[in-house]
Amino acid sequence: MQPPAQTQQVPAQSGAATPKPARPPAPKVPPEFDALPIWKMDAPKLVAMVKDPNSTVFQKAIACKRLSIVGGREAVQPMAALLSDPHLACYARFGMEPNPDPSVDEAFRAALPKLKGRLQVGVIHSIGFRKDPKAVSALGKLIYNSDPEVAGAAAASVGMIGGLQAAKVLEAALKSTKAPVFAVVARACLLCAESLMTSHRARALEIYNGLISHSMPEPVRLAALRVLNANGPAPEYTKKWPAPTGAAADADTSGFLGRKPEK
Amino acid sequence: MAEEKKRVSRRGFGKTIAQASGLAAAAPMLAASQAADQGATRPVVGPTVVANYGMVDRLRFGGIGLGGRGIHDLKQLLGDERVQFVAIADVKESARENVKSLVDRYYGNNACQMCRDPADLLARKDIDALLIATSDRWHGPMAIWAAQAGKDMYIEKPATMSIMESYALADNVRRYGIVYQSGCQRKNQYAFEFAVGLARSGKLGRLLAVHADTAIGLGTVDEGGHSWWPEEPEPDPRVVDWDKWLGPCLWRPYNSRYPSGGRGQFWDFHAGLLEWASHTVAMAQWAADMEYTEPVEYVPEGGEFRGDGLIQRYTITCRYANGVKLILRNHSWMGMGSCSNRFEGTEGWVETGDSGRIEVSPNLKSLVPTRLGRRYDPTGEHIREFLQCIRSRTAPRANAEVTAHTHVASHAASIAAQLNRKLTWDPAKRMFIGDEEANRMRSRAYREPWRLEALATSM
Numbered sequence: 126m127q128p129p130a131q132t133q134q135v136p137a138q139s140g141a142a143t144p145k146p147a148r149p150p151a152p153k154v155p156p157e158f159d160a161l162p163i164w165k166m167d168a169p170k171l172v173a174m175v176k177d178p179n180s181t182v183f184q185k186a187i188a189c190k191r192l193s194i195v196g197g198r199e200a201v202q203p204m205a206a207l208l209s210d211p212h213l214a215c216y217a218r219f220g221m222e223p224n225p226d227p228s229v230d231e232a233f234r235a236a237l238p239k240l241k242g243r244l245q246v247g248v249i250h251s252i253g254f255r256k257d258p259k260a261v262s263a264l265g266k267l268i269y270n271s272d273p274e275v276a277g278a279a280a281a282s283v284g285m286i287g288g289l290q291a292a293k294v295l296e297a298a299l300k301s302t303k304a305p306v307f308a309v310v311a312r313a314c315l316l317c318a319e320s321l322m323t324s325h326r327a328r329a330l331e332i333y334n335g336l337i338s339h340s341m342p343e344p345v346r347l348a349a350l351r352v353l354n355a356n357g358p359a360p361e362y363t364k365k366w367p368a369p370t371g372a373a374a375d376a377d378t379s380g381f382l383g384r385k386p387e388k
Numbered sequence: 389m390a391e392e393k394k395r396v397s398r399r400g401f402g403k404t405i406a407q408a409s410g411l412a413a414a415a416p417m418l419a420a421s422q423a424a425d426q427g428a429t430r431p432v433v434g435p436t437v438v439a440n441y442g443m444v445d446r447l448r449f450g451g452i453g454l455g456g457r458g459i460h461d462l463k464q465l466l467g468d469e470r471v472q473f474v475a476i477a478d479v480k481e482s483a484r485e486n487v488k489s490l491v492d493r494y495y496g497n498n499a500c501q502m503c504r505d506p507a508d509l510l511a512r513k514d515i516d517a518l519l520i521a522t523s524d525r526w527h528g529p530m531a532i533w534a535a536q537a538g539k540d541m542y543i544e545k546p547a548t549m550s551i552m553e554s555y556a557l558a559d560n561v562r563r564y565g566i567v568y569q570s571g572c573q574r575k576n577q578y579a580f581e582f583a584v585g586l587a588r589s590g591k592l593g594r595l596l597a598v599h600a601d602t603a604i605g606l607g608t609v610d611e612g613g614h615s616w617w618p619e620e621p622e623p624d625p626r627v628v629d630w631d632k633w634l635g636p637c638l639w640r641p642y643n644s645r646y647p648s649g650g651r652g653q654f655w656d657f658h659a660g661l662l663e664w665a666s667h668t669v670a671m672a673q674w675a676a677d678m679e680y681t682e683p684v685e686y687v688p689e690g691g692e693f694r695g696d697g698l699i700q701r702y703t704i705t706c707r708y709a710n711g712v713k714l715i716l717r718n719h720s721w722m723g724m725g726s727c728s729n730r731f732e733g734t735e736g737w738v739e740t741g742d743s744g745r746i747e748v749s750p751n752l753k754s755l756v757p758t759r760l761g762r763r764y765d766p767t768g769e770h771i772r773e774f775l776q777c778i779r780s781r782t783a784p785r786a787n788a789e790v791t792a793h794t795h796v797a798s799h800a801a802s803i804a805a806q807l808n809r810k811l812t813w814d815p816a817k818r819m820f821i822g823d824e825e826a827n828r829m830r831s832r833a834y835r836e837p838w839r840l841e842a843l844a845t846s847m
Contacts (some may be wrong), residue, residue: 160614186638187614193833194825212639215835219638223828223846247836254833254845274837281841312536312841315563320843343513344538344564351565 163187168195175203185213189220198226205232214244218251230257237263246278253282261286265294268302268310276302277309284313287320292332299335311336311345318352330356447778450475450515450539452506452530454487457544458521461571462487464768465519465542466494470775473519475501477509479629480647504629506530510537517541517778521571523651524659525637528553529838531568531788535560536841542774544571546662547791551799552831555818556842558792565781569774572670572786572794574727576773577766579740580671582757583731586738587675591752593735597713598676600668601721601728601741602661602704602798613655617643636834661805664727665716665798670786671729673797676712679790682797683708686804686811704801709815716801722747803829818844 163174163184174180174188185207192200201224207217221229233252237260240248249267252260260282267279280298283291295317298310314332321329336349353359447470454462454476465471473495476487484502491500503509509518510533517540520530528548534541535557547570548554561568574580586592619641622630630642637656651657659666673679683706706714721728724741731738736749746756770786777784796818803826804811812821820826830846 154615155618158616158618160616164614183616186640190614190638194828215638215833218836219833222833223831225824225828225847243836246839250836250839251833254831254840255847256845278837278839281839285841285843285845287843316841316843319563344536347538348564 157181158183160187164191166191168192168197168200171196172200172203175200175207182212186216189213189216192220193223196220196224198228200224201226201228201232205236208236208248209240209244211244214247218247222251222254230255230259233257234260234263237267242272243274246274249275249278249282253278253285256286258286258288258290261288261290261294265298268294268298268306273305276306280306280310280313284316287317289321289325289328292317292321292328296332296335308342308345311341315345315348318349447471447516447775448514449473449517449519450477450509450512451487451519451521452477452509453483453520453522453526454478455483455521455523457571458519459487459490461519461521461542461544461767461771462490464765464771466491467768468772468775473500474515475503475509475512477503477506479504479632481627504626505632506533510534510539515539517567518543520544523657524662525549525657526635528557529636529834529840531557532560532841535564535566535568538564538566540567540774540778542569542571542771545666545791546659546795546798547666547788548795548799549659550830550832551796551803551818552842552844552846553840554792554795554799555844556840558788559842559844561788566788567774567778567781567784568788568791569770569777569784570666570786570788570791571767571770572667572791573766573770574667574671574742575674575785576769577744578761579744579746580729582746583729583738583740584671584675586736586748586752586755587731587733588677591735591755592731592733592737595676595712595731595733597715597732598672599715599717599728599730599732599739600665600672601718601726602668602716603664603718603726613653613658615654616640617645617650620644634835636832636838636840638835661716661802662795662798665801666791666794667727668729669714669716669798670790670794672714672731673790673794674785675729675731676708676714678708678712678714678793680793681708681815682793682800682813683714684813684815686801686813688801688805688808688810702805704805706797706801714797716798799830819846 163171164187166174166188171188171192175185175192180188189204189207192204196204201221204217204220207213210217221232230252233248233255234257236248237245237252249264252264264279264283264286268276268283270276270279280295280302283294292314295310295314299307299314302310314336318329318332318336321332330353333349333352337346337353339346341349449465449471451458451462451473462473466473473491476484476491478484478487484504488500488502492498509515518534520527520534520541520543522530522544524546527543527546528550531541531543531547548557560566587595587598620643622642623644625631628647633647634640640656645651646654646657685707687705689703689705701719702717703719704716706716708714721730721741722739724739724745724747725743726741728739728741736752738746738748738752740746748756773784783789796815800811800813800820803820806829807823807826809823811823811826813819814821819830827846834840
C-alpha cells in the first residue's frame with residue numbers, strides 16, 4: 126500500500142502554546158558596517174567594489190563573501206590580488222575556494238611562491254581543499270620548509286589531493302621529517318591511503334602497513350591497524366601458521382598458538 | 389544439597405558472595421541492605437553486587453570552552469565515579485578560572501590545570517576524553533582535531549557549520565575509531581524515546597511525515613547576518629585571545645559584544661536553524677529510520693524576515709527518497725514545550741516536546757504511560773551512555789555518523805531557505821542537483837592558519 130500523497134493536517138493548537146522566549150532586539154549595526162546593501166549587488170558591481178582602491182576593508186570583505194556564491198571567472202583575479210592582505214586574504218580565499226572555474230587553481234598556484242607565513246598557509250589549504258593535482262610537486266617541496274606551519278599545511282594538502290604521486294611524496298616525507306611535521310605527514314598518509322583503497326587497493330594496503338610501526342603517532346597507528354584488520358589476517362599468517370613471537374609467544378604457555386621452542 | 393540451593397534467595401546469594409570475598413566493607417549498598425534486612429518485611433531490591441564491582445573505569449577528562457551549557461554538562465560529568473576531570477582550556481581567562489574553581493571545590497584540591505590553547509590539551513597523552521562546549525563555530529574543527537589526537541569526546545551541538553564540515557567530522561571520527569557523542573540529549577529523554585518508538589515500531593501505520601521544530605532561524609537565512617560591529621581595541625590575549633576566539637571564522641575587528649554573547653545574529657558565528665534542528669531533525673531522522681541519509685528535496689515556504697538576520701515564521705518541507713516528508717517549521721505546534729517533534733502515519737500521530745508531555749491520536753491513548761517516574765536530567769543519561777560506549781568502543785545514539793547526516797539535512801534546508809527556492813540533493817554524490825549556487829554554499833573556507841583535513845570537499 127502506497128502512502129497517500131498528502132500528509133495529515135496538523136491539528137489546531139490544543140491548550141496554550143509554550144510562548145517563545147522573548148529575545149531582546151539586537152542593537153542596530155552602524156550603516157558603514159551594514160552588509161545588506163552590498164549583499165544585494167550583482168556580480169559586476171561586487172567585482173568593481175573589490176577592485177576599487179577606495180573601497181573599505183568591510184566593503185571588500187562582504188563583496189568577496191557574496192562572490193563566493195555568485196562570482197564567475199571575472200571575479201577571480203580581483204580577489205586573488207587580496208591574497209597578500211593580512212585581513213582580506215581569508216575573504217579572498219572564501220570567495221575563490223568554491224568557485225568551480227579552473228582559473229582559481231591557476232591563481233592559487235601562482236600566489237603560492239609569492240607568499241610567506243600564515244598567508245602562504247592559507248593558500249596551501251585552499252589548494253588542498255580544491256584537490257589540485259598539478260600542485261603536488263610544489264607542495265611536496267614545501268613539506269621541507271623551515272616554517273613548521275607551512276610544512277604541515279603542505280603535507281596535509283598533499284594528503285587531501287591524494288593519488289599515486291601524492292603517496293610517493295608523503296612516504297618520502299615520512300622518512301625525513303621530524304615532529305611536529307611528522308605527525309601531520311603520518312595523518313596525510315592515512316588520508317592518501319584511504320582515497321587509494323578503491324582504485325589501487327594493494328598500494329593502499331602497502332601504505333597502511335607502513336603506518337603500523339611503533340614509531341608512528343598512536344592514533345595513526347591504531348587507525349591503520351583497524352583498516353588492516355578489517356581487510357583480513359596479516360599476509361605472513363596466510364602463508365603458514367608460524368609460531369608466535371614476542372609477547373604473544375611468552376604468553377603462549379600451552380603451545381596452542383604455535384610450536385614451542387625446544388628446550 | 390539441591391534443596392538447600394533452592395532456598396538461597398538472590399539477596400542471600402549476594403550476601404554469601406560478599407562474605408566469602410570479604411567485600412562487605414567495600415560494598416556500602418550491600419551493607420545497607422543487610423542492615424535493613426534485620427527487621428525488613430519488604431523484599432529489598434536494587435543493583436546486584438558482584439565480585440568485581442570495585443573495578444571502575446578511571447577516565448581522565450579535559451574540558452574545552454565550558455561556559456553556561458558546558459558547566460551544566462560538567463556538573464553531570466563530575467558526578468560519575470568513572471570520571472576524573474583534570475584540565476580546562478579556554479581562550480577566556482574568566483571562563484578558565486570559573487571551571488577550575490568548580491572542579492577544585494568538587495575534588496577538594498587545587499589540581500585542575502588551566503591552559504589557553506586547546507592544542508596543549510590535545511597533546512596530553514594522559515587525557516582520555518574531552519568535554520567540548522565552545523560556541524558553534526569551534527565545534528567542528530575542535531572535534532576533528534580531538535579525533536586526530538585520539539580523544540573520545542562529548543561535544544555540544546550544533547556539531548558543524550557546513551555540509552562539508554559535517555562529512556569531515558564523521559570521516560575523521562570513523563578513521564580514528566573515536567567514541568563521539570553530540571549533546572543531543574533528547575535521544576536519552578523518555579518522551580522523545582517513546583515517540584520515536586511508536587514510529588519505529590509501526591504503531592503509527594505507514595509513516596507519512598516527521599516534523600521538527602526549528603524555532604527562530606538565527607543569523608543564516610537573512611542577509612543582515614553578515615554585518616559587523618565597529619572596531620574596539622583588542623584586549624590582552626590572556627584575557628580574551630581574539631585570534632583564537634575567531635578561530636576558523638573570517639576575520640573581523642574586535643568588539644566586546646561578540647565574546648560576551650552578542651554574536652547570535654551573525655552568520656559567521658552561528659549555525660542558524662541548526663540551533664534546534666540539530667536536536668529535532670536528529671529525532672525525526674531517528675523516528676523515520678533515516679539516520680544514515682538525508683532528504684532528497686527541500687522546499688522553503690513563507691519566510692518572514694525581521695531584517696536583522698532573524699526570521700519570524702517559516703516552513704521547509706523536505707522529502708526522503710522513499711516519499712516520507714521531513715517538515716521543519718517554527719509555528720503551529722501543540723504547546724508541548726521547546727524542541728517539539730511530531731510523527732504522523734496512516735494509523736496515528738504522536739507529538740512531544742521538552743515539557744515531557746506526550747499527545748497522541750485517540751486510537752493510541754492506551755499506549756501512553758500514565759505513571760510518573762523519577763525526575764531526571766536527560767543530559768546525565770546521555771553522558772552515562774557515552775561513558776559506557778567508551779568502555780565497549782561502540783557507537784552511542786548521537787554518534788558522529790548520525791550527527792553528520794542530521795546536520796547535512798539541516799544545512800541543506802537552511803541553504804534552500806537562504807536561496808528561497810526548491811533544491812534537490814543527491815546523498816550519494818553529496819551535492820545539489822543542477823544548482824551551482826547551492827553547491828558553492830556546501831562549505832566555508834577556514835581562515836588561515838586553521839585547516840580542515842578531509843577527503844570530502846565540495847570540489
